[in-house]
Amino acid sequence: MIREVALGLALGTGVGDIAAAQGLEGRIGRFYDAGGWTLYRVGLNRPLGGIFGIGFHGDYFRREGGAGGFAGAGVDLTAFRTGAEGPYLVAGIGGGLGSPTTGRFSEPWGSWSAGAGYDLSPASFISVGVEGRWRELSIGSHDGFELAAGLALRFGGRPGGPPPAPRGPLPLADSPSSVPSTAVDSPRAPGALADSVIATAAEAMGRPYRYGGTGENGGGFDCSGLIQYAYGRHGIELPRRSVEQAREGKAVRKKLDALAPGDLLTFSNRGTTVTHVGMYIGEGRFIHSATRGVQVSALSADDPYGRWWYKRWVGVRRIVPAAR
Numbered sequence: 071m072i073r074e075v076a077l078g079l080a081l082g083t084g085v086g087d088i089a090a091a092q093g094l095e096g097r098i099g100r101f102y103d104a105g106g107w108t109l110y111r112v113g114l115n116r117p118l119g120g121i122f123g124i125g126f127h128g129d130y131f132r133r134e135g136g137a138g139g140f141a142g143a144g145v146d147l148t149a150f151r152t153g154a155e156g157p158y159l160v161a162g163i164g165g166g167l168g169s170p171t172t173g174r175f176s177e178p179w180g181s182w183s184a185g186a187g188y189d190l191s192p193a194s195f196i197s198v199g200v201e202g203r204w205r206e207l208s209i210g211s212h213d214g215f216e217l218a219a220g221l222a223l224r225f226g227g228r229p230g231g232p233p234p235a236p237r238g239p240l241p242l243a244d245s246p247s248s249v250p251s252t253a254v255d256s257p258r259a260p261g262a263l264a265d266s267v268i269a270t271a272a273e274a275m276g277r278p279y280r281y282g283g284t285g286e287n288g289g290g291f292d293c294s295g296l297i298q299y300a301y302g303r304h305g306i307e308l309p310r311r312s313v314e315q316a317r318e319g320k321a322v323r324k325k326l327d328a329l330a331p332g333d334l335l336t337f338s339n340r341g342t343t344v345t346h347v348g349m350y351i352g353e354g355r356f357i358h359s360a361t362r363g364v365q366v367s368a369l370s371a372d373d374p375y376g377r378w379w380y381k382r383w384v385g386v387r388r389i390v391p392a393a394r
Contacts, residue, residue, distance in 0.1 A: 092116040093197070095125070099218025101205060106134045109218055115148070121374055123148040129164060137173045140207070142166015144181070150374055157188050160201065170210035180208040183216065191378075197222045263304060264332030264390045271300035271349055271357050271364070278363045291359040293346050297334065300349065306389060312336070315387070316344040322386035326354060326369065330392035335369070336385040344384065 093115045101107040113127025125146040132139045144164025151158035161184040167175040185203030192198065198221050206213040280290030285299045294312040301308050308315050316336045322328055329335075329350045335358075337346040348358030348367070356379075357366050368376030369383065 093222040095127075095220055095222040097201070097218040097220030099201075099216060099220075101131055101212075101214060101216045103212045103214040107131045107138075108134060109216060111218065111220070113146075115146070115151075115222070121149050123151050125162075127164075129166070131168070133170070136171075138168075138170045139173060139175070140166060140168030140170075140179055141175060142168070142179065151187070151189065156377065157186060159186050160184070160203065162203075170212060177209055182206055185216070189222075261392075264330070264392075266304050267300050267306075267332050267390065268349065268351050268357070270303045271296060272351075274299070274359075274364045275357075275366075276363065277359075279359050279361050283359075291364060293348065293359050296357075296359040296364060297347050297349060301389060308389070312347040313344045315347055316385060317387075319387040319389040322388050324383065324386055329386060330388065332388075332390045334387040334389055335383060336387065337379060337382040338384045339382055342384065346382070348379075350386075 095111075095113050095115055097109070097111040099109045099111075101109050108131070110130045110132075111127050113125050115123055115125035117123045125148065126143070127146070128141075128143050130139065130141045142165050144162050146160050146162035149159040150156070151160070161182075163180070163182050165178065165180040167177065168179055169175065169177050183203040183205040185201065187199055187201035189197045189199040198219070200217070200219045202218075203216045204213070205216045274285060274291060274296060277285065277288075278290040279292065280295075281292055282295070283290040283292050284295040285291050291299065294310060294315055297312075297315060298308045298310060308318055315334060319334065322330075322333060331350060331352045333350040335348045335350055335356050336344045337348070339345050346358070346360070348356040350356045350369070351366070354369055355366050356369055357364065359365070360367075367379055369380055370376040371380045373380075
């Protein structure tokens with residue numbers, strides 16, 4: 071019963087309590103109209119909530135081998151661009167001043183475009199990708215295929231934002247400092263103990279991510295700080311660092327049907343070294359602290375954001391024996 075209440079609390083609190091990371095992005099590419107144009111773009115993107123995101127950017131199109139250019143700004147709407155590696159859809163509008171035949175910015179123009187892209191995340195704070203669109207300009211009958219490659223740097227996260235589905239890869243490392251756990255109570259039955267640990271973690275929903283954070287004085291947590299806190303409040307002392315927590319308890323098969331509520335899930339963004347931890351709460355979900363704070367995420371290859379974690383899931387440790 072406690073576990074069901076905790077799951078409901080976690081999912082309910084997650085809506086609207088944690089902000090999304092933003093991305094500063096630059097792209098260069100080609101607009102394949104007659105003669106060809108070189109495209110330069112700089113912008114800022116962020117999630118809107120659910121599967122959608124929005125981007126604002128400045129654009130410059132320069133004609134190859136002759137005079138002509140367009141400069142202006144635009145806005146894009148994206149779908150399925152969650153910050154995880156994978157494909158997404160994009161559509162946008164823009165406008166500004168320019169000329170298809172001279173170097174003077176003397177004529178107003180407008181544009182619409184639509185297409186798809188693909189992002190890769192070689193590190194937690196950076197992504198690279200490619201994007202293809204069909205674009206039409208309002209003057210000069212210019213239309214054609216546009217292909218651009220780019221790089222994005224992700225940052226941010228503040229209280230008071232969209233639901234717990236970060237739209238950007240998350241910082242996975244935690245602080246090496248060590249903070250002792252404090253025992254408050256220790257239910258004897260394994261099932262009751264696991265429920266109580268989950269409930270304690272769920273009570274921290276809404277607290278921000280903080281590197282090295284242990285929740286002291288109502289503050290934020292990093293990933294292992296939340297796990298240490300939740301277990302420590304019920305008499306189970308765990309090491310401070312995620313790589314050390316990953317050696318505690320008993321190893322469990324890395325299969326969803328083998329998991330029990332309260333299991334420690336381990337993740338890696340650097341090969342086999344554990345860099346992030348979370349706690350399984352049942353129904354294919356886990357609670358953890360990441361860029362946007364303490365949140366509930368799906369452990370699923372089919373969920374847009376959960377897929378990012380699923381690919382980096384490397385192990386399971388059972389700290390509390392499963393209820394029989």
